[in-house]
Amino acid sequence: MSSLSLEEIAYQEIRRKILDVEHMPNDLLSEQDLAEQFGMSRTPIRSALAHLETEGLVVTLKKRGVLIKEIQLQEVFDMNDMISAMQFYAIDIAEENEYPYDFELLEQYEQRVKEAAKNNDSKDYYENALLFMRTIILTLGNQSMIQIFDSFKDKLLVFHLVQRKLHHVNRPYMAIPYIETVLKSLKDKNIPQAKSALKMLVMIEERRR
Structure with a gap:
Protein backbone atom coordinates (compact mmCIF):
# COMPACT_ATOMS: atom_id res chain seq x y z
CA MET A 1 0.00 0.00 0.00
CA LYS A 69 2.74 26.39 -19.56
CA GLU A 70 4.56 26.93 -22.83
CA ILE A 71 8.26 27.49 -22.14
CA GLN A 72 9.28 30.52 -24.18
CA LEU A 73 12.58 30.57 -26.09
CA GLN A 74 13.78 33.67 -24.23
CA GLU A 75 13.33 31.85 -20.94
CA VAL A 76 15.41 28.99 -22.33
CA PHE A 77 18.14 31.48 -23.34
CA ASP A 78 18.10 32.96 -19.83
CA MET A 79 18.25 29.57 -18.11
CA ASN A 80 21.06 28.39 -20.39
CA ASP A 81 23.05 31.55 -19.68
CA MET A 82 22.72 30.90 -15.96
CA ILE A 83 23.70 27.24 -16.32
CA SER A 84 26.77 28.19 -18.37
CA ALA A 85 27.78 30.76 -15.76
CA MET A 86 27.39 28.24 -12.92
CA GLN A 87 29.37 25.58 -14.75
CA PHE A 88 32.19 27.96 -15.64
CA TYR A 89 32.32 29.18 -12.05
CA ALA A 90 32.36 25.59 -10.76
CA ILE A 91 35.23 24.70 -13.07
CA ASP A 92 37.23 27.79 -12.12
CA ILE A 93 36.82 27.18 -8.38
CA ALA A 94 37.49 23.47 -8.74
CA GLU A 95 40.68 24.24 -10.65
CA GLU A 96 41.78 26.87 -8.14
CA ASN A 97 41.15 24.65 -5.11
CA GLU A 98 41.90 21.27 -6.71
CA TYR A 99 38.41 19.94 -5.99
CA PRO A 100 37.94 16.46 -7.49
CA TYR A 101 35.29 15.83 -10.11
CA ASP A 102 33.09 12.76 -9.77
CA PHE A 103 34.37 11.23 -13.00
CA GLU A 104 32.64 7.92 -12.30
CA LEU A 105 29.25 9.64 -12.19
CA LEU A 106 30.06 11.82 -15.21
CA GLU A 107 30.99 8.69 -17.17
CA GLN A 108 27.73 7.03 -16.13
CA TYR A 109 25.71 9.94 -17.50
CA GLU A 110 27.82 9.98 -20.66
CA GLN A 111 27.05 6.30 -21.22
CA ARG A 112 23.34 6.80 -20.52
CA VAL A 113 23.19 9.64 -23.06
CA LYS A 114 24.78 7.37 -25.68
CA GLU A 115 22.41 4.50 -24.90
CA ALA A 116 19.40 6.82 -25.03
CA ALA A 117 20.47 8.17 -28.42
CA LYS A 118 20.96 4.64 -29.71
CA ASN A 119 17.48 3.68 -28.49
CA ASN A 120 15.93 6.95 -29.70
CA ASP A 121 14.77 7.66 -26.15
CA SER A 122 14.53 11.45 -26.19
CA LYS A 123 13.55 11.84 -22.56
CA ASP A 124 16.48 9.80 -21.21
CA TYR A 125 18.82 11.53 -23.64
CA TYR A 126 17.97 15.07 -22.54
CA GLU A 127 17.56 14.19 -18.88
CA ASN A 128 20.97 12.54 -18.62
CA ALA A 129 22.65 15.34 -20.56
CA LEU A 130 21.22 17.76 -18.00
CA LEU A 131 22.34 15.53 -15.13
CA PHE A 132 25.84 15.46 -16.63
CA MET A 133 25.92 19.27 -16.40
CA ARG A 134 24.45 19.16 -12.89
CA THR A 135 27.27 16.89 -11.75
CA ILE A 136 29.86 19.48 -12.77
CA ILE A 137 28.11 22.12 -10.65
CA LEU A 138 27.77 19.60 -7.82
CA THR A 139 31.58 19.55 -7.58
CA LEU A 140 31.42 22.67 -5.41
CA GLY A 141 28.84 21.27 -3.00
CA ASN A 142 26.96 24.58 -3.27
CA GLN A 143 23.33 23.69 -2.54
CA SER A 144 22.00 27.09 -3.61
CA MET A 145 23.45 26.58 -7.09
CA ILE A 146 22.03 23.07 -7.27
CA GLN A 147 18.59 24.36 -6.26
CA ILE A 148 18.76 26.92 -9.08
CA PHE A 149 19.75 24.22 -11.56
CA ASP A 150 16.99 21.90 -10.37
CA SER A 151 14.43 24.70 -10.78
CA PHE A 152 15.44 24.86 -14.47
CA LYS A 153 15.83 21.16 -15.25
CA ASP A 154 12.22 20.07 -15.77
CA LYS A 155 11.35 23.19 -17.78
CA LEU A 156 14.32 22.65 -20.08
CA LEU A 157 13.44 18.98 -20.43
CA VAL A 158 9.85 19.79 -21.38
CA PHE A 159 10.99 22.46 -23.86
CA HIS A 160 13.35 20.10 -25.69
CA LEU A 161 10.89 17.20 -25.77
CA VAL A 162 8.07 19.40 -27.07
CA GLN A 163 10.31 20.84 -29.79
CA ARG A 164 11.42 17.38 -30.88
CA LYS A 165 7.85 16.06 -30.88
CA LEU A 166 6.42 18.99 -32.83
CA HIS A 167 9.20 19.90 -35.24
CA HIS A 168 12.20 17.59 -35.33
CA VAL A 169 11.10 14.06 -34.58
CA ASN A 170 13.94 12.42 -36.51
CA ARG A 171 16.76 14.91 -36.06
CA PRO A 172 20.07 13.47 -34.83
CA TYR A 173 21.23 13.65 -31.24
CA MET A 174 24.16 16.06 -31.24
CA ALA A 175 25.23 16.32 -27.60
CA ILE A 176 27.43 13.23 -27.46
CA PRO A 177 30.68 14.63 -28.96
CA TYR A 178 30.49 17.68 -26.69
CA ILE A 179 29.95 15.52 -23.60
CA GLU A 180 32.91 13.38 -24.63
CA THR A 181 35.04 16.50 -25.11
CA VAL A 182 34.02 17.97 -21.75
CA LEU A 183 34.88 14.75 -19.93
CA LYS A 184 38.25 14.32 -21.65
CA SER A 185 39.13 18.00 -21.19
CA LEU A 186 38.37 17.93 -17.46
CA LYS A 187 40.50 14.81 -17.06
CA ASP A 188 43.33 16.49 -19.02
CA LYS A 189 42.85 19.76 -17.09
CA ASN A 190 42.29 21.57 -20.38
CA ILE A 191 39.97 24.20 -18.91
CA PRO A 192 39.46 26.41 -22.01
CA GLN A 193 38.49 23.40 -24.10
CA ALA A 194 36.15 22.10 -21.38
CA LYS A 195 34.40 25.47 -21.17
CA SER A 196 34.09 25.74 -24.94
CA ALA A 197 32.51 22.29 -25.19
CA LEU A 198 30.16 23.02 -22.27
CA LYS A 199 29.00 26.21 -23.94
CA MET A 200 28.15 24.26 -27.07
CA LEU A 201 26.46 21.53 -25.03
CA VAL A 202 24.19 24.04 -23.32
CA MET A 203 23.32 25.90 -26.51
CA ILE A 204 23.13 23.14 -29.10
CA GLU A 205 19.41 22.35 -28.97
CA GLU A 206 18.22 25.96 -28.81
CA ARG A 207 20.43 26.80 -31.82
CA ARG A 208 18.92 23.96 -33.82
CA ARG A 209 15.32 24.81 -32.94
Missing part, protein backbone atom coordinates in the same frame (compact mmCIF):
# COMPACT_ATOMS: atom_id res chain seq x y z
CA SER A 2 1.35 3.41 -0.98
CA SER A 3 2.45 5.69 1.84
CA LEU A 4 2.16 8.74 -0.41
CA SER A 5 -0.50 11.35 0.29
CA LEU A 6 -3.24 11.93 -2.25
CA GLU A 7 -1.64 15.25 -3.11
CA GLU A 8 1.72 13.59 -3.80
CA ILE A 9 0.11 10.87 -5.93
CA ALA A 10 -1.69 13.48 -8.04
CA TYR A 11 1.40 15.69 -8.25
CA GLN A 12 3.67 12.88 -9.42
CA GLU A 13 1.24 11.59 -12.03
CA ILE A 14 0.39 15.00 -13.51
CA ARG A 15 4.08 15.93 -13.52
CA ARG A 16 4.94 12.65 -15.25
CA LYS A 17 2.43 13.35 -17.99
CA ILE A 18 3.86 16.84 -18.49
CA LEU A 19 7.44 15.51 -18.68
CA ASP A 20 6.33 12.74 -21.03
CA VAL A 21 4.56 15.42 -23.14
CA GLU A 22 1.26 13.57 -22.79
CA HIS A 23 0.00 16.97 -21.64
CA MET A 24 1.25 19.47 -24.21
CA PRO A 25 1.78 23.24 -23.77
CA ASN A 26 -1.48 25.18 -23.85
CA ASP A 27 -3.54 22.10 -22.90
CA LEU A 28 -6.17 23.13 -20.36
CA LEU A 29 -6.66 20.88 -17.33
CA SER A 30 -9.80 20.79 -15.20
CA GLU A 31 -9.64 20.17 -11.45
CA GLN A 32 -12.94 18.31 -11.65
CA ASP A 33 -11.82 16.08 -14.52
CA LEU A 34 -8.57 15.29 -12.74
CA ALA A 35 -10.40 14.55 -9.49
CA GLU A 36 -12.65 12.06 -11.30
CA GLN A 37 -9.67 10.54 -13.11
CA PHE A 38 -7.74 9.96 -9.87
CA GLY A 39 -10.79 9.07 -7.80
CA MET A 40 -10.19 11.76 -5.20
CA SER A 41 -11.60 15.11 -4.16
CA ARG A 42 -10.54 18.38 -5.76
CA THR A 43 -8.58 19.47 -2.66
CA PRO A 44 -5.47 17.30 -3.23
CA ILE A 45 -5.71 18.00 -6.97
CA ARG A 46 -5.69 21.74 -6.27
CA SER A 47 -2.68 21.38 -3.99
CA ALA A 48 -0.82 19.27 -6.57
CA LEU A 49 -1.48 21.85 -9.28
CA ALA A 50 -0.33 24.65 -6.98
CA HIS A 51 2.93 22.75 -6.46
CA LEU A 52 3.39 22.39 -10.22
CA GLU A 53 2.69 26.09 -10.66
CA THR A 54 5.52 26.99 -8.27
CA GLU A 55 7.79 24.89 -10.50
CA GLY A 56 6.75 26.86 -13.57
CA LEU A 57 5.06 23.96 -15.36
CA VAL A 58 1.44 25.17 -15.22
CA VAL A 59 -0.46 28.44 -14.91
CA THR A 60 -3.83 28.89 -13.18
CA LEU A 61 -6.42 30.73 -15.25
CA LYS A 62 -9.22 32.17 -13.17
CA LYS A 63 -12.53 30.36 -13.80
CA ARG A 64 -11.03 28.50 -16.79
CA GLY A 65 -8.76 25.82 -15.37
CA VAL A 66 -5.05 25.18 -15.32
CA LEU A 67 -2.95 25.69 -18.44
CA ILE A 68 0.15 23.66 -19.25
Whole structure:
Protein backbone atom coordinates (compact mmCIF):
# COMPACT_ATOMS: atom_id res chain seq x y z
CA MET A 1 0.00 0.00 0.00
CA SER A 2 1.35 3.41 -0.98
CA SER A 3 2.45 5.69 1.84
CA LEU A 4 2.16 8.74 -0.41
CA SER A 5 -0.50 11.35 0.29
CA LEU A 6 -3.24 11.93 -2.25
CA GLU A 7 -1.64 15.25 -3.11
CA GLU A 8 1.72 13.59 -3.80
CA ILE A 9 0.11 10.87 -5.93
CA ALA A 10 -1.69 13.48 -8.04
CA TYR A 11 1.40 15.69 -8.25
CA GLN A 12 3.67 12.88 -9.42
CA GLU A 13 1.24 11.59 -12.03
CA ILE A 14 0.39 15.00 -13.51
CA ARG A 15 4.08 15.93 -13.52
CA ARG A 16 4.94 12.65 -15.25
CA LYS A 17 2.43 13.35 -17.99
CA ILE A 18 3.86 16.84 -18.49
CA LEU A 19 7.44 15.51 -18.68
CA ASP A 20 6.33 12.74 -21.03
CA VAL A 21 4.56 15.42 -23.14
CA GLU A 22 1.26 13.57 -22.79
CA HIS A 23 0.00 16.97 -21.64
CA MET A 24 1.25 19.47 -24.21
CA PRO A 25 1.78 23.24 -23.77
CA ASN A 26 -1.48 25.18 -23.85
CA ASP A 27 -3.54 22.10 -22.90
CA LEU A 28 -6.17 23.13 -20.36
CA LEU A 29 -6.66 20.88 -17.33
CA SER A 30 -9.80 20.79 -15.20
CA GLU A 31 -9.64 20.17 -11.45
CA GLN A 32 -12.94 18.31 -11.65
CA ASP A 33 -11.82 16.08 -14.52
CA LEU A 34 -8.57 15.29 -12.74
CA ALA A 35 -10.40 14.55 -9.49
CA GLU A 36 -12.65 12.06 -11.30
CA GLN A 37 -9.67 10.54 -13.11
CA PHE A 38 -7.74 9.96 -9.87
CA GLY A 39 -10.79 9.07 -7.80
CA MET A 40 -10.19 11.76 -5.20
CA SER A 41 -11.60 15.11 -4.16
CA ARG A 42 -10.54 18.38 -5.76
CA THR A 43 -8.58 19.47 -2.66
CA PRO A 44 -5.47 17.30 -3.23
CA ILE A 45 -5.71 18.00 -6.97
CA ARG A 46 -5.69 21.74 -6.27
CA SER A 47 -2.68 21.38 -3.99
CA ALA A 48 -0.82 19.27 -6.57
CA LEU A 49 -1.48 21.85 -9.28
CA ALA A 50 -0.33 24.65 -6.98
CA HIS A 51 2.93 22.75 -6.46
CA LEU A 52 3.39 22.39 -10.22
CA GLU A 53 2.69 26.09 -10.66
CA THR A 54 5.52 26.99 -8.27
CA GLU A 55 7.79 24.89 -10.50
CA GLY A 56 6.75 26.86 -13.57
CA LEU A 57 5.06 23.96 -15.36
CA VAL A 58 1.44 25.17 -15.22
CA VAL A 59 -0.46 28.44 -14.91
CA THR A 60 -3.83 28.89 -13.18
CA LEU A 61 -6.42 30.73 -15.25
CA LYS A 62 -9.22 32.17 -13.17
CA LYS A 63 -12.53 30.36 -13.80
CA ARG A 64 -11.03 28.50 -16.79
CA GLY A 65 -8.76 25.82 -15.37
CA VAL A 66 -5.05 25.18 -15.32
CA LEU A 67 -2.95 25.69 -18.44
CA ILE A 68 0.15 23.66 -19.25
CA LYS A 69 2.74 26.39 -19.56
CA GLU A 70 4.56 26.93 -22.83
CA ILE A 71 8.26 27.49 -22.14
CA GLN A 72 9.28 30.52 -24.18
CA LEU A 73 12.58 30.57 -26.09
CA GLN A 74 13.78 33.67 -24.23
CA GLU A 75 13.33 31.85 -20.94
CA VAL A 76 15.41 28.99 -22.33
CA PHE A 77 18.14 31.48 -23.34
CA ASP A 78 18.10 32.96 -19.83
CA MET A 79 18.25 29.57 -18.11
CA ASN A 80 21.06 28.39 -20.39
CA ASP A 81 23.05 31.55 -19.68
CA MET A 82 22.72 30.90 -15.96
CA ILE A 83 23.70 27.24 -16.32
CA SER A 84 26.77 28.19 -18.37
CA ALA A 85 27.78 30.76 -15.76
CA MET A 86 27.39 28.24 -12.92
CA GLN A 87 29.37 25.58 -14.75
CA PHE A 88 32.19 27.96 -15.64
CA TYR A 89 32.32 29.18 -12.05
CA ALA A 90 32.36 25.59 -10.76
CA ILE A 91 35.23 24.70 -13.07
CA ASP A 92 37.23 27.79 -12.12
CA ILE A 93 36.82 27.18 -8.38
CA ALA A 94 37.49 23.47 -8.74
CA GLU A 95 40.68 24.24 -10.65
CA GLU A 96 41.78 26.87 -8.14
CA ASN A 97 41.15 24.65 -5.11
CA GLU A 98 41.90 21.27 -6.71
CA TYR A 99 38.41 19.94 -5.99
CA PRO A 100 37.94 16.46 -7.49
CA TYR A 101 35.29 15.83 -10.11
CA ASP A 102 33.09 12.76 -9.77
CA PHE A 103 34.37 11.23 -13.00
CA GLU A 104 32.64 7.92 -12.30
CA LEU A 105 29.25 9.64 -12.19
CA LEU A 106 30.06 11.82 -15.21
CA GLU A 107 30.99 8.69 -17.17
CA GLN A 108 27.73 7.03 -16.13
CA TYR A 109 25.71 9.94 -17.50
CA GLU A 110 27.82 9.98 -20.66
CA GLN A 111 27.05 6.30 -21.22
CA ARG A 112 23.34 6.80 -20.52
CA VAL A 113 23.19 9.64 -23.06
CA LYS A 114 24.78 7.37 -25.68
CA GLU A 115 22.41 4.50 -24.90
CA ALA A 116 19.40 6.82 -25.03
CA ALA A 117 20.47 8.17 -28.42
CA LYS A 118 20.96 4.64 -29.71
CA ASN A 119 17.48 3.68 -28.49
CA ASN A 120 15.93 6.95 -29.70
CA ASP A 121 14.77 7.66 -26.15
CA SER A 122 14.53 11.45 -26.19
CA LYS A 123 13.55 11.84 -22.56
CA ASP A 124 16.48 9.80 -21.21
CA TYR A 125 18.82 11.53 -23.64
CA TYR A 126 17.97 15.07 -22.54
CA GLU A 127 17.56 14.19 -18.88
CA ASN A 128 20.97 12.54 -18.62
CA ALA A 129 22.65 15.34 -20.56
CA LEU A 130 21.22 17.76 -18.00
CA LEU A 131 22.34 15.53 -15.13
CA PHE A 132 25.84 15.46 -16.63
CA MET A 133 25.92 19.27 -16.40
CA ARG A 134 24.45 19.16 -12.89
CA THR A 135 27.27 16.89 -11.75
CA ILE A 136 29.86 19.48 -12.77
CA ILE A 137 28.11 22.12 -10.65
CA LEU A 138 27.77 19.60 -7.82
CA THR A 139 31.58 19.55 -7.58
CA LEU A 140 31.42 22.67 -5.41
CA GLY A 141 28.84 21.27 -3.00
CA ASN A 142 26.96 24.58 -3.27
CA GLN A 143 23.33 23.69 -2.54
CA SER A 144 22.00 27.09 -3.61
CA MET A 145 23.45 26.58 -7.09
CA ILE A 146 22.03 23.07 -7.27
CA GLN A 147 18.59 24.36 -6.26
CA ILE A 148 18.76 26.92 -9.08
CA PHE A 149 19.75 24.22 -11.56
CA ASP A 150 16.99 21.90 -10.37
CA SER A 151 14.43 24.70 -10.78
CA PHE A 152 15.44 24.86 -14.47
CA LYS A 153 15.83 21.16 -15.25
CA ASP A 154 12.22 20.07 -15.77
CA LYS A 155 11.35 23.19 -17.78
CA LEU A 156 14.32 22.65 -20.08
CA LEU A 157 13.44 18.98 -20.43
CA VAL A 158 9.85 19.79 -21.38
CA PHE A 159 10.99 22.46 -23.86
CA HIS A 160 13.35 20.10 -25.69
CA LEU A 161 10.89 17.20 -25.77
CA VAL A 162 8.07 19.40 -27.07
CA GLN A 163 10.31 20.84 -29.79
CA ARG A 164 11.42 17.38 -30.88
CA LYS A 165 7.85 16.06 -30.88
CA LEU A 166 6.42 18.99 -32.83
CA HIS A 167 9.20 19.90 -35.24
CA HIS A 168 12.20 17.59 -35.33
CA VAL A 169 11.10 14.06 -34.58
CA ASN A 170 13.94 12.42 -36.51
CA ARG A 171 16.76 14.91 -36.06
CA PRO A 172 20.07 13.47 -34.83
CA TYR A 173 21.23 13.65 -31.24
CA MET A 174 24.16 16.06 -31.24
CA ALA A 175 25.23 16.32 -27.60
CA ILE A 176 27.43 13.23 -27.46
CA PRO A 177 30.68 14.63 -28.96
CA TYR A 178 30.49 17.68 -26.69
CA ILE A 179 29.95 15.52 -23.60
CA GLU A 180 32.91 13.38 -24.63
CA THR A 181 35.04 16.50 -25.11
CA VAL A 182 34.02 17.97 -21.75
CA LEU A 183 34.88 14.75 -19.93
CA LYS A 184 38.25 14.32 -21.65
CA SER A 185 39.13 18.00 -21.19
CA LEU A 186 38.37 17.93 -17.46
CA LYS A 187 40.50 14.81 -17.06
CA ASP A 188 43.33 16.49 -19.02
CA LYS A 189 42.85 19.76 -17.09
CA ASN A 190 42.29 21.57 -20.38
CA ILE A 191 39.97 24.20 -18.91
CA PRO A 192 39.46 26.41 -22.01
CA GLN A 193 38.49 23.40 -24.10
CA ALA A 194 36.15 22.10 -21.38
CA LYS A 195 34.40 25.47 -21.17
CA SER A 196 34.09 25.74 -24.94
CA ALA A 197 32.51 22.29 -25.19
CA LEU A 198 30.16 23.02 -22.27
CA LYS A 199 29.00 26.21 -23.94
CA MET A 200 28.15 24.26 -27.07
CA LEU A 201 26.46 21.53 -25.03
CA VAL A 202 24.19 24.04 -23.32
CA MET A 203 23.32 25.90 -26.51
CA ILE A 204 23.13 23.14 -29.10
CA GLU A 205 19.41 22.35 -28.97
CA GLU A 206 18.22 25.96 -28.81
CA ARG A 207 20.43 26.80 -31.82
CA ARG A 208 18.92 23.96 -33.82
CA ARG A 209 15.32 24.81 -32.94
